[in-house]
Amino acid sequence: MMKTASSTPTAYYIGLMSGTSLDGIDAALVSITPGTPPKLLATAAVAMPDTLHAQLLHLCHAPVAHFAELAAAEDAFCRLQAQAVTALLTEQGLVPAQITAIGSHGQTIEHAPQGHQGGPAYTLQLDNPSLLAELTGCTVVADFRRRDLAAGGQAAPLAPAFHQALFGQRQGEQLVLNLGGFANLTWLPQEQERAVVGFDTGPANALLDAWFAKHHTGRFDENGTWAASGQIDQALLARLLQEPFFHQPPPRSTGRELFHLAWLSDHLTGDEAPRDVQATLAELTAVSVAQGVTQLPLSQPSATLLVCGGGAHNAYLMERLAAHLPKVTLLSPATLGWPEDWIEAGAFAWLAHQRLHGLPGNLPSVTGASGPRVLGGIYAP
Numbered sequence: 001m002m003k004t005a006s007s008t009p010t011a012y013y014i015g016l017m018s019g020t021s022l023d024g025i026d027a028a029l030v031s032i033t034p035g036t037p038p039k040l041l042a043t044a045a046v047a048m049p050d051t052l053h054a055q056l057l058h059l060c061h062a063p064v065a066h067f068a069e070l071a072a073a074e075d076a077f078c079r080l081q082a083q084a085v086t087a088l089l090t091e092q093g094l095v096p097a098q099i100t101a102i103g104s105h106g107q108t109i110e111h112a113p114q115g116h117q118g119g120p121a122y123t124l125q126l127d128n129p130s131l132l133a134e135l136t137g138c139t140v141v142a143d144f145r146r147r148d149l150a151a152g153g154q155a156a157p158l159a160p161a162f163h164q165a166l167f168g169q170r171q172g173e174q175l176v177l178n179l180g181g182f183a184n185l186t187w188l189p190q191e192q193e194r195a196v197v198g199f200d201t202g203p204a205n206a207l208l209d210a211w212f213a214k215h216h217t218g219r220f221d222e223n224g225t226w227a228a229s230g231q232i233d234q235a236l237l238a239r240l241l242q243e244p245f246f247h248q249p250p251p252r253s254t255g256r257e258l259f260h261l262a263w264l265s266d267h268l269t270g271d272e273a274p275r276d277v278q279a280t281l282a283e284l285t286a287v288s289v290a291q292g293v294t295q296l297p298l299s300q301p302s303a304t305l306l307v308c309g310g311g312a313h314n315a316y317l318m319e320r321l322a323a324h325l326p327k328v329t330l331l332s333p334a335t336l337g338w339p340e341d342w343i344e345a346g347a348f349a350w351l352a353h354q355r356l357h358g359l360p361g362n363l364p365s366v367t368g369a370s371g372p373r374v375l376g377g378i379y380a381p
């Protein structure tokens with residue numbers, strides 16, 4: 001039986017996110033006062049060491065992983081999470097007892113909401129909430145996605161529910177875009193009784209980073225400078241856009257299982273200049289997001305789109321997005337007190353709060369689950 005929010009006082013949560021870009025752990029200290037939008041108080045980021053980055057990337061693409069390899073990566077990942085929590089607590093002069101709970105997303109290793117070759121649906125996040133509780137002395141809430149999946153949902157994207165909690169009280173309809181490893185879009189209606197729309201639009205930084213790393217040292221194309229030096233290959237773009245995912249109606253979510261370097265290679269003739277491919281991948285992200293916007297039930301074509309995620313720092317990608325959405329104003333959520341890099345970590349702080357209060361964390365209109373569900377499990381310190 002679900003409860004409604006009670007009039008409990010302000011509580012402090014830490015949200016931990018390591019997204020599909022595998023760039024590091026983001027930790028957000030969030031205060032939640034029932035009835036008002038969550039507030040971002042402080043942040044800490046711990047970069048993913050090269051060895052763990054390579055280990056996790058390998059696991060994402062390994063057909064069969066050894067359990068010892070999984071366990072080692074999970075342990076290293078969890079210790080990195082604890083490092084981020086400790087950094088945040090120390091910096092803020094807080095002790096674990098002042099934190100109501102940590103919400104831990106874990107590291108997505110594989111996401112197959114449709115199952116694999118006729119098998120059951122699954123989504124796999126590497127996470128060890130027991131060890132995290134032990135290392136930090138805080139209550140940990142984790143495993144947010146699988147209850148939605150069990151209720152017939154995609155288990156992703158989950159962020160739209162948080163977007164609603166953050167921006168839903170603003171005047172007029174709201175649009176939010178996350179440019180992470182993959183991109184997801186949220187439409188918040190002006191009328192409270194209408195359902196929120198949200199779905200993954202396709203690949204974003206995951207493919208851009210992978211192609212960049214194949215041709216350069218370094219993890220990503222700073223500001224999209226390399227992409228900007230290339231030419232968009234329209235024929236290649238057309239072939240990439242034929243992928244059925246781009247034509248599926250929501251609910252839909254995706255990940256590295258579909259969009260990876262081998263998928264890209266299958267569409268290349270071999271004659272393309274690498275920088276042109278990078279420009280075309282940025283275009284693929286911009287076009288698929290723009291196509292997603294056209295599917296939204298906007299009440300007027302001119303809207304404001306809050307752009308979050310690391311892709312918001314890619315000047316070339318933002319330029320292409322603006323070119324494909326001439327009537328839409330792109331805005332940083334920093335103007336509303338939530339800098340673009342911290343919304344996802346904030347979402348998992350909020351999801352921990354929802355779990356502890358017996359409140360739903362999913363939006364069935366987004367994930368396709370058969371109803372609202374309380375997400376995640378609780379691990380006491």
Ligand SMILES: Nc1ncnc2c1ncn2[C@@H]1O[C@H](COP(=O)(O)OP(=O)(O)OP(=O)(O)O)[C@@H](O)[C@H]1O
Binds near residue numbers: 209311
């Ligand atoms: N200055 C920049 N120029 C270009 N790209 C950038 C810049 N800063 C960050 N990025 C991109 O953002 C990525 C990180 O984004 P983000 O942290 O939102 O990903 P994530 O947490 O993995 O997201 P998700 O969970 O949504 O997949 C980097 O891997 C990089 O591709």
Ligand SMILES: CC(=O)N[C@H]1[C@@H]2OC[C@@H](O2)[C@@H](O)[C@@H]1O[C@H](C)C(=O)O
Binds near residue numbers: 108254
């Ligand atoms: C399975 C998984 O980890 N999916 C991520 C990924 O990264 C972006 C997009 O694909 C989104 O669907 C999701 O992350 C955010 C936090 C979400 O669930 O809203």
